[in-house]
Amino acid sequence: MHEMSIALSIIDAVAAKAEEEHAKKVNGIELEVGKLAGVEVGSLKFCFSAAAKGTIAEGAALDIREIQPVGVCSECGRRFSMNFYYSTCDSCGSFKTDLVSGRELLIKSIILEE
Numbered sequence: 001m002h003e004m005s006i007a008l009s010i011i012d013a014v015a016a017k018a019e020e021e022h023a024k025k026v027n028g029i030e031l032e033v034g035k036l037a038g039v040e041v042g043s044l045k046f047c048f049s050a051a052a053k054g055t056i057a058e059g060a061a062l063d064i065r066e067i068q069p070v071g072v073c074s075e076c077g078r079r080f081s082m083n084f085y086y087s088t089c090d091s092c093g094s095f096k097t098d099l100v101s102g103r104e105l106l107i108k109s110i111i112l113e114e
């Protein structure tokens with residue numbers, strides 16, 4: 001499962017950080033997930049809590065913020081919110097648009113217990 005491998009890599013990153021900071025426990029993790037990242041938020045939360053069992057991140061609250069994708073038109077330069085990978089420009093109708101954001105999956109912050 002896609003979400004399970006993401007959950008495992010989040011736990012790896014968080015565990016490394018917690019070790020670096022000599023933390024006892026991870027209390028919370030703030031994530032930013034682009035709506036076009038192909039991640040199902042409910043499924044990611046479920047996988048995370050299952051995968052975190054027995055690790056330093058067990059019981060940590062996963063706070064997921066979904067990011068609205070933004071595209072830019074290479075014809076007229078307009079920036080607009082995108083709902084699909086290939087959206088036409090909402091100003092000039094051009095197909096030459098690029099996704100600027102919306103595919104990211106970032107750990108914004110980690111709340112550690114010292």
Ligand SMILES: [Zn+2]
Pocket residue numbers: 073074075076077078089090091092093094
């Ligand atoms: Zn345009």
